[in-house]
Amino acid sequence: MDRHFDAVIIGAGQAGPPLAARLAGAGFEVALVERAQVGGTCVNTGCTPTKAMVASAKIAHSVRQASEHGIHVSRAPIVDFPFILGRARTISANSRNGLETWLGGMDKLTLLRGHARFEGPQRLRIGDDMISAERIFLNVGARASIPDLPGLDEIEPLTNSSILTLDTLPEHLVIIGGSYIGLEFAQMFRRFGSRVTIIEKGDRLAKHEDAEVSDCIRDILELEGITIRTSAECVRFSSNGHGPVVSVNCSEGEPDISCSHVLLAVGRTPNTGDLGLDHAGVALDEHGYVSVNDRLETNVPGVWALGDCNGRGAFTHTSYNDHEVVAGNLLEGEDRKISERVSTYALYIDPPLGRAGLSEADAIAKGHKVLVGKRPMTRVSRAVEKGEIQGLMKVVVDADSRAILGGAILGPGGDEAIHTIVDMMQMGASIDALQRTMHIHPTVAELVPTIAGALEEV
Secondary structure, eight states, X not given: OEEEEEEEEEOOSSSHHHHHHHHHHTTOXXXXXXXXXXXXXXXXXXXXXXXXXXXXXXXXXXXXXXXXXXXXOSSOOOOOHHHHHHHHHHHHHHHHHHHHHHHHTOTTEEEEESOEEEEETTEEEETTEEEEEEEEEEOOOEEEOOOOOTTGGGSOOBOTTGGGGOSSOOSEEEEEOOSHHHHHHHHHHHHHTOXXXXXXXXXXXXXXXXXXXXXXXXXXXXXXXXXXXXXOEEEEEEEOSSSEEEEEEOSSSOSEEEOSEEEEOSOEEESOTTSOHHHHTOOBOTTSOBOOOTTSBOSSTTEEEOGGGGTSOOSHHHXXXXXXXXXXXXXXXXXXXXXXXXXXXXXXXXXXXXXXXOOHHHHHHTTOOEEEEEEEGGGOHHHHHHTOOOOEEXXXXXXXXXXXXXXXXXXXXXXXXXHHHXXXXXXXXXXXXXXXXXXXXXSSXXXXXXXXXXXXXX
C-alpha cells in the first residue's frame, strides 16, 4: 500500500485520538497509527489501572482505621490481590475498548496498526506499506527508564507496567526512586499488606516540592510503616538464591536489603529512538525528547510533537491540552501557546497532593520577592472532621504585583481543591481577588481564601 493522507498521527495516547477527531471533523483524511494499545500509558499502565488500585488500597486502609470513627469490624480486611488487579485491568480494558469503538466509527479516520518509521519529512513506512502526509503529529509517549546500576542484570526488576502483571502480592517490595510514581506504588502496596522500602539517592522524597511538603509526605508514609532510605549512594543488586538483594550505602540502616521484588521508578524515557527521526531531520534534545516551540511545532515544517515525547509535560492533562493547542491553532486560527497554561499536577498518595505553578523555592530562585500563606490540616475543620489531619496548604504570591505564583494542597481532596488556585492563576486574578472569594463550608477549599488573606514575607 502507498497511500496519501492529509494528516498522520503516530500514537493513540491521550493527544492522538482527540486530535484525530478534530481533524477528521474538519474534513481532513486522517491516519492514526498505533503499534501497541490505544489509550497510551494513561489507559493501559498509568492513571486508569493505578488509580483503580489506589481506590482498593484506600478501602483496605479505611477498614483498618474504622474503630477510630466508632465502627468496629470483627476481623481484619482480607486483601484479594488477584481480584484487585483483575478489577483494574477490566476498567482499563473497558476504557480502551470504548476508545477503539469511537475511533472505528469516525468518518475520514483510518486506524493503522504497526510501527511507523520516517523515510523522509513527509513519508512513513509501516511494515511493507508506505504512507505520506503534509502534516505529521508525533504522540508516541514515554516508558520507564532503566538505570545503569551494577548487578541489575542479576535480578528481574519491575517497572510501572510489569508490576501490573503480577499474580501474587509481593512479600517485600523495594522501590528505587522516591518520586511520584514510586510513592504512589509504595503506599498502595503497603496498604495491600506488603512490606515496602523506598530507596532514594537524594536527601528527601519528591525533590521538586518545597522541603516542608516533602517532609510531610515522608511522615505520612512512615506512619503507615513504610521504610524510607534517603541519601542512598552506590546502589547495586545481587541475588541470594531466594530473591533480590539491594545493597545501599546510606548514613543509617542496614547496608543490604533482602526482598521479594524490586520496582524501578527513576523517571521516564521518550519513545523516540526507533522512529527514524533522523531521516526526517527532526531535532531531539540531549534527553531524547522532541524539541518543540511554544506552538508544539518541531524544527521541520509540517511536523508537530505532542504529549510525553516532547518533554513539555509528562501528564495526561498536558498531553490532552497539547492537542487543544495544536487544533486551535490549525483549525480555528487561534494563537495558543503552551507557555500560557498554568502548570499543575497531583501526587496520588492518600491524602493527595495538588500542585499549581511555582513552589516557594522555585519562585525565590526566579528572583521573586515572595509572600506565603499557609495552614496545617490540623486547623482545617473538614480535615479534622474526617480524621485526616496530615498535610498542609499554602499559596505563593509575588509581593510586588500581588500575582499568584503557585500553591500546594496536601490533604483530603487536595487534587480537587487545588483547582481554586489554578483557575485564578489562569485568569490572571490577583491574590486579593482570591481572598475576597466566598467558598463553601465545610470544605478544604474554603481555607484557600483564608490563607490568601494571611500572607507573610519569606
